[in-house]
Amino acid sequence: MKVDIELIDNLATLSKLSFKADQKEEIRQDLEKMLNFMEQLNAIDTNGVEPLIYVNEEVNVWRNDEVKQLITKEEALSNAPIKNEDYFMVPKFVNKV
Numbered sequence: 001m002k003v004d005i006e007l008i009d010n011l012a013t014l015s016k017l018s019f020k021a022d023q024k025e026e027i028r029q030d031l032e033k034m035l036n037f038m039e040q041l042n043a044i045d046t047n048g049v050e051p052l053i054y055v056n057e058e059v060n061v062w063r064n065d066e067v068k069q070l071i072t073k074e075e076a077l078s079n080a081p082i083k084n085e086d087y088f089m090v091p092k093f094v095n096k097v
Helices: 005-014 021-043 073-077
Strands: none
Touching: 005 021
């Protein structure tokens, strides 16, 4: 496929973009590089190579949920500036209208 300014203009119209002349030339060069790279990939022999569907073979590797009491309620509330026996207390910040 040949990448020319006409193709760049068509792509710009389809994508609702506008480019200056020097930008069009940069885009043309970049598209040429991408197409050349794709041609290199197409030249690689992939016969006998299975398609990669998943990155690894692991299936549902989950840990079991276990309830653990890491710190006590008193330890959790020990550094709170305002608290009662069970909860952190915060200033009211929602006003009724």
